[in-house]
Amino acid sequence: MGDSKYSKLLTVILVIVVVGVLVLLGFLGFDVYKKFATKKEVAQMIDEYDNALNTLQNTTVDENTELPEVIAEPSNTTTGSSTGTQPAKVTYKGYNMEGKIEIPAINLEYPILEKTTPSSIEVAVAIMYSANGLNQPGNTVIAGHNYRNGSFFGNNDKLKVGDKIYITDNSGTKIKYNIYNIYETSPDDSDFIMRETNGKREISLSTCTDNSKARLIIWAVEE
Numbered sequence: 300m301g302d303s304k305y306s307k308l309l310t311v312i313l314v315i316v317v318v319g320v321l322v323l324l325g326f327l328g329f330d331v332y333k334k335f336a337t338k339k340e341v342a343q344m345i346d347e348y349d350n351a352l353n354t355l356q357n358t359t360v361d362e363n364t365e366l367p368e369v370i371a372e373p374s375n376t377t378t379g380s381s382t383g384t385q386p387a388k389v390t391y392k393g394y395n396m397e398g399k400i401e402i403p404a405i406n407l408e409y410p411i412l413e414k415t416t417p418s419s420i421e422v423a424v425a426i427m428y429s430a431n432g433l434n435q436p437g438n439t440v441i442a443g444h445n446y447r448n449g450s451f452f453g454n455n456d457k458l459k460v461g462d463k464i465y466i467t468d469n470s471g472t473k474i475k476y477n478i479y480n481i482y483e484t485s486p487d488d489s490d491f492i493m494r495e496t497n498g499k500r501e502i503s504l505s506t507c508t509d510n511s512k513a514r515l516i517i518w519a520v521e522e
Contacts, residue, residue: 341423344391345399345408351389352471389469392422397433400424400441401465405454411466415442424451427505428492434468438494438501445506445515452506455515464519466502476502476519483513491516 389396395413402408411433412425419425420442430437443452460478467473484491491503500521508515 341409344410348389348396348399348410352467352469394419394422394425396423396469397426398466398468401467402458402462403465404459404462405457407452407454409443409451411441420444420451430493430496432468434466434472434474434500436496436498436500438492438496438503440492440503440505442505445509445511447509452504452515455504455506455517456509458517463522464502464504474500475522476500477522478517478519480518481516483508483515486512486514488514491518496520 391410391412396410397413398411400407400409400411410423412419412423415425415427421444424441424443426433427440427442429435429439433439443455445451445455446453458478458481460481462478464476464478465473466476486507491505494503502519504517504519506515507513
């Protein structure tokens, strides 16, 4: 009788363990799928963005010009001919896009959305603050989530001083920035936001640490 109860108990424990393992594998599988699905979607968007900028920069833009679908409209469009170098107005998943960010050291490439909101940083990285605009003199802060699957700024903790960051804005201008400062600070610290750059172009990347108890900040200056 005792052996029978013991066997039933072991069976119940085994079933619980098997179910737990299956749930964990399902969760990990979904996480991996989500990462690669998002990466594929972003890569497609980046290709469309690059093609759109190239078309806009090499096309005489007037009221009859047919622009690539990703371009909602060129800024400051005028009747008649123009040089075709006006900044593009681009949207990604319904959010205005200000450019793209590339960090080769961690194989990162994402759209930069114009404003940080709870919903915008669920789909890409976004501008938290900018003194004068992306790729302009002054500091621009770009915020992104730290996801455990490495999405968005999830691998920023692997960056080191001297690594490069490339920012392309909607005029097609691409600027290389050099990382010169990496540190952790409290979530309440905002000193890195409206900081003085002495007229230089600088960017700051902001994300949570893995335990979400602090903030990882990275400073980079135009090289």
